[in-house]
Amino acid sequence: MTPAWTTDAATDDPARAVRLTLFWGLEGVCLRTIAGGRVPTVTEGPLRRRLDEADLPVVALDPGLFEGSVASRASWLNEIDQLDEVAAFGARFGCQLIRVGALSDPDGFDAEAATQALRQVGERAERLGLTLAVRNEAGTAIATGAALAGLLAAVDHPAVGADWRPADALMSGEAPREGLAALGAANVPVRCVGVRDGWQEADGWGEAEVGAGTLGWDAHLGALVEAGVEAPLVIDVLPVPPRSSGLASATALVRALRQARRSAAARG
Template structure:
């Protein structure tokens, strides 16, 4: 199984991030914030530079994370995400040879309508239809405080949307922060729906207070068991490190070493 990493977890400059990733034996990179902009808000020269990295270094871009549906359901940007941001993201993905787009499941808000779960499934279904028309997959990422904050909630929403191009970006760290035991409980809920995986770990605060992000193995996620299950299931061809703590370069390198050790332990060394 290969390793990937989100470039801005190493450095804002993707050239530096890719150079360091290559030194660590990584050729697969997820794009989220590039230089000072979040995808797809890049100028043509920026896209040309990303294309040159791919051509010159032989790297692969695995996913784009444009922040879709990170606003409340009733917010005007919800419609704009469908009509403007997602189409531009798909154009960028096609240009860069990216297969997956990451989306979220709407933060809970006081003005959410009673039928919010049905409305969210409908929005995601529309987004999946548009994504499928470009031959790509839309991957729903669970996040604390959202309607889709755990594996169980994310799986329920994906099944309600009922579109084959809508899958799950499995993020056990986010689910742990939301109070779920991500492995084995959350993973059992999403099993068979996972198309992308983010690797980070979470350590709760004292007395159940706000916690912090830590290297895999230093938090509450059973990453050894989770990675072994992902390998056994053949769920994904690569694991994407999303460091989330600093200092960025040293922390990311530590995460790479930890995940490689877990892969070696289950006979799937990267």
């Protein structure tokens, strides 16, 4: 597992993003918004130079696809066509992993239609050499690991796996370890892990530095290692102020990952 972050959690400036990645001890980046543009429609030159100079890999792209409703057929069909441009962009950065939504909304979700649509998306992705990671997201019909497992098991396509977000599962009332177990039981590969932490408040969710909330990242990383997950670990959200909280979150993530690996090695 590669500890990484979505850079626009703190900055969309390529030079500053690279400096922070190195300063925090992270090993890769997920690209979403750069210099005011959403990938793949961004100015590539400065970004590629900075990443090459620092020898930092792009572990995933988040172009904002398939985040609407499955009922909006024209929209997601158009986004399937956009995968060609995403694939070309990813090839230039050595990245084939694309984080996407589940074509899910909170009301009127049609699981059968979403299954067929995501299978169609997966077929195009496979032809382009891409791998998709479909997220569970609080506030949608696919908010938990169990819901994501059920959907992706039905899709049953080798190019389509999970973007597992344990904090979103926790926000939605599911114990993260149970959500991970549901994905494993359904033989759904975890292709990416979204990292954030926090706690439930009376009026919603409060963000916290990784390891300072109630999710229990030490134990969850142990469960990921035990399950044989090799996906990138991507810090997606940083509490304000992001510069200092980013250092604390990255340090906690790297330390917890090392401990989880040591514990697994000691168990043999």
